[in-house]
Amino acid sequence: MKTVHVHTPSHSYPIYIGAGLLGDFSLFAPHIGKKAAIITNETIAPLYLQQLSDLLTQNGVHVFHIILRDGEQFKNHESLNQIYDALLAHHADRKTTLIALGGGVIGDTVGFAAATYQRGVPFIQVPTTLLSQVDSSVGGKTAINHPLGKNMIGAFYQPKLVVADLNTLHSLPAREFSAGMAEVIKYALLGDVDFLAWLEQHINKIMQCDDELLAQVVAHCCQMKADIVAEDETEQGIRAHLNLGHTFGHAIEAQMGYGNWLHGEAVAAGTVLACRLSEQLGSLNADDTARVAQLFRQANLPDTPPKFALEQWLAHMSHDKKVENGKMRFITLARLGAAQISEITDMSLLEKTLNKFTV
Amino acid sequence: MKTVHVHTPSHSYPIYIGAGLLGDFSLFAPHIGKKAAIITNETIAPLYLQQLSDLLTQNGVHVFHIILRDGEQFKNHESLNQIYDALLAHHADRKTTLIALGGGVIGDTVGFAAATYQRGVPFIQVPTTLLSQVDSSVGGKTAINHPLGKNMIGAFYQPKLVVADLNTLHSLPAREFSAGMAEVIKYALLGDVDFLAWLEQHINKIMQCDDELLAQVVAHCCQMKADIVAEDETEQGIRAHLNLGHTFGHAIEAQMGYGNWLHGEAVAAGTVLACRLSEQLGSLNADDTARVAQLFRQANLPDTPPKFALEQWLAHMSHDKKVENGKMRFITLARLGAAQISEITDMSLLEKTLNKFTV
Structure with a gap:
């Protein structure tokens, strides 16, 4: 234990x-x-x-x-x-x-x-x-x-x-196991590039539910989260990093009707969008995003969102609670393994991020 | 100010x-x-x-x-x-x-x-x-x-x-002003017999809304409550004393339909019942209860509850949250100016307390 x-x-x-x-x-x-x-x-x-x-x-x-x-x-x-x-x-x-x-x-x-x-x-x-x-x-x-x-x-x-x-x-059904892996990969992206490499190395055995590896995965993620929560219980600062992919993800869940996309599936596609937004901000490159998308695919998770109207993306995201005084706040990646809070006021960045995924 | x-x-x-x-x-x-x-x-x-x-x-x-x-x-x-x-x-x-x-x-x-x-x-x-x-x-x-x-x-x-x-x-309508006085009198009973005497002395001018006296009343009660809350924010101990009269009072409110008796009116009649229960426990005498009842009457508040069935009294009070592991907890008075928590297991004490007020 x-x-x-x-x-x-x-x-x-x-x-x-x-x-x-x-x-x-x-x-x-x-x-x-x-x-x-x-x-x-x-x-x-x-x-x-x-x-x-x-x-x-x-x-x-x-x-x-x-x-x-x-x-x-x-x-x-x-x-x-x-x-x-x-x-x-x-x-x-x-x-x-x-x-x-x-x-x-x-x-x-x-x-x-x-x-x-x-x-x-x-x-x-x-x-x-x-x-x-x-x-x-x-x-x-x-x-x-x-x-x-x-x-x-x-x-x-x-x-x-x-x-x-x-x-x-x-x-646990395979689809729900995969949904859990979305949060595991999120932890790697926001705080620990070594853990990201370890996951890439072991992803196939993890997906086969290897008990030994699973214990390591769960304990490692809980420890990361415990460290973050100890620093910031009520999400005034760094705890917000845990929302990587969640603003886009919540929009997907709301648009598709709660329960049709699993939370983890929406977070996976949302995290790839957060990578694309990071590209727009100049902090990631296309290879980084491709690396992230591939790991999600290996975990049997979607790396692209469903398509819907830009206005609906924005409407869902402006109801999300990561909006403060009218600015839209996103968690983006400064690099693989390090998250940051980005306040977006230039809506064209969101348009470019989402342009392949609108109708 | x-x-x-x-x-x-x-x-x-x-x-x-x-x-x-x-x-x-x-x-x-x-x-x-x-x-x-x-x-x-x-x-x-x-x-x-x-x-x-x-x-x-x-x-x-x-x-x-x-x-x-x-x-x-x-x-x-x-x-x-x-x-x-x-x-x-x-x-x-x-x-x-x-x-x-x-x-x-x-x-x-x-x-x-x-x-x-x-x-x-x-x-x-x-x-x-x-x-x-x-x-x-x-x-x-x-x-x-x-x-x-x-x-x-x-x-x-x-x-x-x-x-x-x-x-x-x-x-404020006169009836609601009186209802507020119920809590003022409660503070005096649970913690400060000098304040009780001061209230008895000034009750008529207070009931005429004398600004100077009112400022003293509000500040004194807020200070008493602030002291209690500082000691016990989440009601693990002494803060429960503030519920003097409230378990009986809540039963009255629930039985009569919320809003028909004002909260303060129910607390006034409930506090007199708490005094009667304290008599059953031997800590107050009939003169004490009469003194309390008189002050409530001077504040134009009821000193007796409506009559309803004993079973309904007990049912309402057992849904009240001051019940722990099946025992019924009441705030009673150790003396005028000092409250205590009493765990009642002998239901005949409640019967005697309520016997004039049941049908």
Whole structure:
């Protein structure tokens, strides 16, 4: 088992990474009260709910379950209210622990419910997808979507611990595994060119779910994210770099309807667009972009976005929260392995970046 | 002008108290960005919205307005969504300042919107009722109601500053002024028997809105609350004392339908019940309770609750969040001027406390 510690001004907590951790009550024991709600979705419930529920029940925890519908399109007010209603029906109080069992959508939704139910109750992240293990379960960003924008309603709220059981990745559909790799590659691009080279070297074995390599990948990404979050919990500065590819990616998700493109797929295509914008700014060259695009393709990810009207690109991106006082902010690459914040006021740069992808 | 400073682990901010402060841009200037949303209700809007809006606009702030319906029954998801929708329609970003212009309902709802819009934007409290000036605008508790319980959904989130203009109290209906006095009397009971005697001495002039005495009342209560919040921002301990009378009070509000009894009226009757429960516990005597009841009556407040079934009292109170692991927690009085937390497991004590007020 590997352990990564996350330190923030408001709270510190451990991430445990390894195979079979869902059978180890000692990891949960210090952080759980007498009563816990396991909140998962209809896809994950048949796979892991019974196992986790039994583990807790056998150790004296009073457990109840809340099962949400599966998919990004259900990361919304209805799911949130389903959680609130069930917590109230079960007389959950301020010491009741919420456990998020699932991927990023579950983690974000349950985290926000935990942040806001009775002004905050303890919660534990049990991420079951590669994407949530390397990224969304770490750092305390919680949110739901609004019809006018992704992640528009949320809070910064840290879990008591994160338990990443690598065995859960074996049940993950190939398309979702690839989507998780998009965030892995993103980490390499924004902070560590050696890790980029290591990924290029091992990408085929990683895609075959080699356990040893996966443990290294998850621990490395969690450590990178933990370092960034420790420096900047509430995204005043460097944490914004983690949004590499996300402004373009969110536009793709919004245009195509949430859930039709997976988040990681949109981030992959969005990251290649961020590389192209970096070319417009003169900091990358076409070979760099081609190298990035190739790695995404090797991870079975799209390296080009769908085509839609320029006005729609801009409308979606101006609703994205990386807009400050009217300027459009993008995370771009100063070079492979180093990100920067670019404030774009010259819209022709965006036009050139997007011109092959508009109709 | 009097100034009280609130210090919490997460944030420090000033409360300004005085007549005519809504005309002083210098108070707002250090805490406001280029864009601000003034959020108020249909009752307050005709009285003070234009004045505050003009003040900001004349000083170069881009201002837009959101006007909610007035009343505790609108401290709900619909009002919250009205705020989110308007913020998105106006392309509000993370630096847009939300200004809560109104009473406790506005402050709680806008504060929660500020805590959760894009994971947190700056906000300013401009309380226009006695209750919000002495209590709800200070300390960062934000929330909306759920059909199954009051303040069930919320966050701890501090404002950038609080501006309490005493002139706004002149337009306050007498019934609401009295409701604010309930919280003033509560402060005296839970922490300061000298202040209780001072209130008994001056209650008639205070009820006639004497400006000099009011400034003392507001500053004294804010200072008491600031001291408590500094010690215990997230209500792990002593801050719970501020809930004196509130568990009974919330039951009254829930039973009678939110908005039919004013919060302060319910707190007054609830506080007398807390005194009766303290009698059951042996810490107060009947004369103490009579003294408290008399002061509430002098402030034109109810000293007895409506009658309803014991089962309904208990059902409402068990949904209240001051329930931990099944025990019912009440704030009671160790003596006049000193509160304590009492965990009640013997339900016959509650029966005796409530027996005159059940059907």
